């Protein structure tokens with residue numbers, strides 16, 4: 001992917017381009033971002049520019065053999081690593097190394113380079129397990145980088161989610177990361193840099209990506225998804241500068257998430273004073289998984305915020321979608337004005353209790369009770 005195809009981040013791209021031009025690319029670069037900002041695209045475009053034989057107007061040419069191989073993620077001197085679960089194998093292959101996951105990795109990166117950690121695990125078929133970058137993988141990285149370059153140019157290791165490297169693996173890599181040798185580069189991409197072992201962190205040049213500006217994001221959504229100006233502006237505002245998140249919201253369409261629906265029905269049942277249905281709801285939530293329970297609290301907070309804005313007559317800045325507006329309008333007319341702030345506090349409290357592994361039956365029984373008596 002050439003630089004010109006990237007949405008936003010122009011100052012960072014200018015900086016990376018001039019480092020390549022001047023031959024001053026640091027040997028270890030850590031790209032830090034929130035999910036969906038586009039660090040992987042920026043890193044891949046930088047690699048394409050580094051390897052391209054025919055720069056054109058400050059960008060890669062897109063047609064030389066290096067550009068083609070880089071674009072297809074098959075350049076022999078560009079290696080990838082990412083967290084995997086070694087107990088999962090594909091097609092009975094028990095080597096447990098990262099290369100068996102390359103086809104799934106390539107498919108994911110081409111389809112959606114804005115993916116988060118969970119989406120990676122889903123694509124690799126290990127979504128019920130936690131991935132790690134093991135010490136065996138660290139040894140394999142060092143081995144790969146010790147071979148001479150296949151095409152006579154640079155050698156690169158791109159590490160996705162280095163925060164999943166354990167202490168032993170990190171220790172193995174440290175020296176190599178500090179002095180990888182001439183023409184060898186590490187590109188690391190992290191969504192949680194605070195979890196990276198500090199000795200690794202201190203050896204990297206940090207490139208921090210910022211949220212994409214609303215105007216740029218809006219234009220991109222109009223171009224990519226054919227949205228009209230108003231819809232694109234709405235999605236851009238909801239996504240907090242993350243193109244990945246905006247695309248996900250659009251993918252979901254007007255259809256509301258299940259979490260959203262559950263919380264709305266709690267409010268409706270509380271307003272109707274329908275205690276039996278409300279009890280059904282909390283029993284249903286208590287039997288869900290932890291992530292879903294957290295999702296209900298997060299969506300619930302978002303719904304209360306929208307209802308509050310509507311109750312103040314600020315419907316246009318409640319950022320509610322056309323599909324949910326009617327339902328929310330009806331609710332906001334019935335809820336007591338002092339409920340919103342209290343409700344947000346209870347939801348935050350419930351989130352903390354879920355994290356602390358409090359019995360979910362207690363958490364949601366208490367939450368529904370408070371909503372029932374105070375709405």
Ligand SMILES: [Zn+2]
Pocket residue numbers: 051052053054055060061062063064065066067
């Ligand atoms: Zn090229």
